[in-house]
Amino acid sequence: MNSKKATWILGIAAIVVAGFILMAGTKGSQAASAQDNAPKTVEIKIDNFSFGPMTLKVAAGTTVTWINNDDVPHTVVSDNTKTFKSKALDTGDKFSYTFTKPGKYPYFCSVHPKMMAEILVQ
């Protein structure tokens, strides 16, 4: 085998190896990126006639789930009564809403209007 041919083979081999390394790297970062962009879920507990936590900061795209741990029915209604509105949640019932846009989302329980809280979407 002459040296020119060997150089070519080595060059092609180097390109193939570099390609594999590059692809593997890309796949890894894609997986990491997918993990970062995975939809997040945060839970708010309704207990003792209050929402906990009363103020929650989440990133856009986060799904917030309210769970009623109280003995009495509650609702989860945004202050403008349009953005989100649950039915009456009995003990153990859940309601979820995904916040896609940044902003401040105050809400309350329509059965007990003194129960107020807010979601801050960043």
Add this chain to the structure above:
Amino acid sequence: MHPFDLKTAMLARHAQHVVLIHFPIALFTAAVAFDYLAEWRKDQTLAAVAYFNLLLATVFTVPVVATGLVAWQLALEGQKLKGILLMHLVLGCISSVLIWFVFWIHSRVRRHPEESLPKYRLPIEAVAALLVGLTGHLGGFLSGVNGPG
């Protein structure tokens, strides 16, 4: 929120029901107590007191039932009720019908003084008072009167 803010009070979505309900509960309970006393003491004055308490209790059931139904429509948008809410609604309606029935018995006799009040009204009044108490208990539980704040 100002305690004398009329707009807030009038537009509150279910506050009127919670406020008004105390009147028929108190009036009907008093009416039943006076009627039992009147029966026991054979006292026409006590019977008259019972009648007028019952009259006012009956009148107050109308706005109470109306505001309760409005609260259901506004706060819960008329959704199908279940659990305590449904029980409260059903017991409230039965209580109201019993109050109206007891009042009808009394008012019929009042229009015909030659007749005397039937004895069977007493157990009906007792059952009605019991149901009123039970409905009120569930209502208090729902309103969170025992809750914080």
